[in-house]
Amino acid sequence: MAALRGPRALLWRWRPNPLRRRSDRLEAWTVLAVWFLALLTGTLAGFSVTRSVEQGLARERVEWRPVTAHLTGHAPGRAAGTERVWAEVRWRAPDGSAHLGQTRVVPGSTAGTPVTVWTDPRGRLVTRPVTEAQAALRAGLIGTLAGAAAAVVPLGCGRLVRDRLERRRLDLWDTEWARVGPQWRWKTG
Known part of the structure; x- marks a missing residue:
């Protein structure tokens, strides 16, 4: 295993070697x-x-700005813990137009209870x-x-190029073996 350690093993493709092909x-x-x-x-x-x-x-x-809105009706449920329920509220946009929407409020809140909501420049409800x-x-x-x-895009493209080079290298090996292989039969048989 000692032969595979060190910078020489990492840079093997750039070292002079008579067996190194152009495809390498x-x-x-x-x-x-x-x-x-x-x-x-x-x-x-x-x-x-x-x-x-x-x-x-x-x-x-x-x-985005905080705006005071008022409940239009009674919020469902009873006040217990930190849980909130959805209820309809009404507020005025910066241009003075009235808006209706839903937000989370304390359960059991009565109609007209003030609630802070956040709006965008057009007066639409947004999150904080x-x-x-x-x-x-x-x-x-x-x-x-x-x-x-x-980064995955160049890595994927590189993988495709390497697969193509590998296929070509294997095809060349098959061609070379078809040419050289028959010469060895008489020595091994």
């Missing part, structure tokens, strides 16, 4: 180029997606925007997934 050199350069492209593509895609997600979430934090720490985590995770997905 081509495969070595293909592997190197594929890994370089996968690393470059994954890194660029990951960073650009991370930056895009962070900018979108920062824009939401700036544009994420904090900066949550945005950084979300952007990092999405960027990592996007980078990994982008």
